[in-house]
Amino acid sequence: MITENEMKLEFDSRSCNEGFARVSVAAFLTQLNPTLEEVADVKTALSEAVTNAIIHGYEGKVDKIIITCRIYDQTIEIQVMDRGVGIVDIPQAMEPLFTTKQDCERAGMGFSFMEAFMDTLEVTSSPGKGTIVKMTKKILHTDNRYEG
Amino acid sequence: MEDNFQISGTNLTIRLPAEVDHHNSEELKRKADRMLMENNIRCIIFDFGRTNFMDSSGIGMIMGRYKNLRFMGGVVVAIRVNERMKKILNMSGIYKVMDIYEDLPEQSCLM
Numbered sequence: 001m002i003t004e005n006e007m008k009l010e011f012d013s014r015s016c017n018e019g020f021a022r023v024s025v026a027a028f029l030t031q032l033n034p035t036l037e038e039v040a041d042v043k044t045a046l047s048e049a050v051t052n053a054i055i056h057g058y059e060g061k062v063d064k065i066i067i068t069c070r071i072y073d074q075t076i077e078i079q080v081m082d083r084g085v086g087i088v089d090i091p092q093a094m095e096p097l098f099t100t101k102q103d104c105e106r107a108g109m110g111f112s113f114m115e116a117f118m119d120t121l122e123v124t125s126s127p128g129k130g131t132i133v134k135m136t137k138k139i140l141h142t143d144n145r146y147e148g
Numbered sequence: 149m150e151d152n153f154q155i156s157g158t159n160l161t162i163r164l165p166a167e168v169d170h171h172n173s174e175e176l177k178r179k180a181d182r183m184l185m186e187n188n189i190r191c192i193i194f195d196f197g198r199t200n201f202m203d204s205s206g207i208g209m210i211m212g213r214y215k216n217l218r219f220m221g222g223v224v225v226a227i228r229v230n231e232r233m234k235k236i237l238n239m240s241g242i243y244k245v246m247d248i249y250e251d252l253p254e255q256s257c258l259m
Contacts, residue, residue, distance in 0.1 A: 015171035022169075022201075040201070040232055047203040051170040105177070105212035109204040109240055116239060 005031065009067040013058045013082065021050050021067060028069050029076055032139040041117035042076065042137060048110040049080035049133045055101060057084030057131055075119075075138045083130040090123050153183055158190040164199045168206035177209055181216065190222040194246075197228035207240040214245055227251055 007028050011017045022043045029042055046067075053065045061084075068079040087093045093100075094115075099108035115121050118135040125131040152163040160183055165172055183189065192213055214224045226248045229237065237243050 015169075015174070018169050018171050019167060022167075037232075043201060044203050044236070047169055047201075047205075051203065051205055055170065105208045107204045107208040107211060107240065109207060113204050113239070 003072070005071040007069050009069075010064050012062050013054045013065050013084075014062060015051075015054055017065075018047060018050050018054070021065075022047055025067065025069055025078065028071075029139070032071060032074060032076060034139045038137070038139055042078070045114045045117040045135055045137075046078060046080070048113045049078075049135070052110050052133070053080060053082035053084065053131070055104070055106070056087075057082035059085060073138075074140075075136050077134065077136045080133045081130065086127040086129055086131055087123070087125040088127050090125060094123065153179060155183065155187055155189070158188055159193060160184070160187070160189045160191070161193040161195055163195045163197065164202075164206075166198055167201040168199060168209070169201070169203055170205035173205045173209040177212060180213055184213075184216060189217070190220070192217055192222070192224045194224070194226045195228055196226055196230065196233050199233055200230065202233060202236050204240070207236070207242055210242060210246065214242075218245075223247075225249060 009021065009024055011021065025046050026039050026043050029039060034042070050065060054060070063083060066081045068081070070077040092098055094111040096112045097108040099106040111121070111123070114133070114135055118137045120136045122134040123131065152165070154161045154163070160180070162176065162180060164176070168176070180192070194210060210224065217224060224246045226237065226246055228251055229248050234248070237246070237248065
């Protein structure tokens with residue numbers, strides 16, 4: 001069984017790529033033998049991060065989003081990076097229901113969902129330079145040989 | 149996607165796609181709002197029958213339709229919601245403004 005592995009994905013910040021990003025990361029994750037629920041958790045968190053990069057980071061402009069996934073110690077670490085506008089006040093951005101895009105009917109739940117579905121979440125950002133969202137999740141599901 | 153929007157009386161049923169994300173929420177919003185403008189709709193039924201993925205963009209889309217409809221005294225309900233979608237709906241708190249039914253929208257829209 002592979003204990004360490006890494007992949008990198010670079011794509012345009014177009015909303016039609018959101019599904020592509022989810023499926024790609026989910027496919028990479030399967031080597032940890034996750035449950036369906038764990039796959040759904042990771043897909044949801046990733047979707048939030050990529051959507052944030054498209055809507056907030058690049059504000060609809062087309063540029064590159066880079067996803068790096070690393071597997072170690074039965075854990076998946078996902079990093080979503082954009083070179084967009086960045087976040088001025090990170091704690092405020094992470095508050096549940098807070099959104100800078102009220103008129104676009106954003107729920108303001110992106111970071112809350114990421115926190116809920118992953119084990120750790122780290123946001124680094126500098127205004128004008130971009131944002132990096134790093135999150136990890138330990139895949140607890142192990143094969144049956146450990147049972148009974 | 150037109151087939152996925154069905155009007156019966158004052159009910160609008162929206163058959164959601166397999167995945168409801170930012171990308172297709174935008175289109176759903178546009179179409180739903182056009183139908184709300186052109187028809188006398190008092191109840192939107194979101195049919196989750198074939199939906200297995202939704203993120204917070206979908207929540208925003210539902211929330212927005214709820215706000216538009218409530219303004220006119222209407223209601224929003226969800227039907228055929230699987231366990232995963234129930235979890236997402238519960239986490240978002242949207243269940244407070246939207247009833248969830250197994251099926252049979254005619255029982256849920258009290259007109």
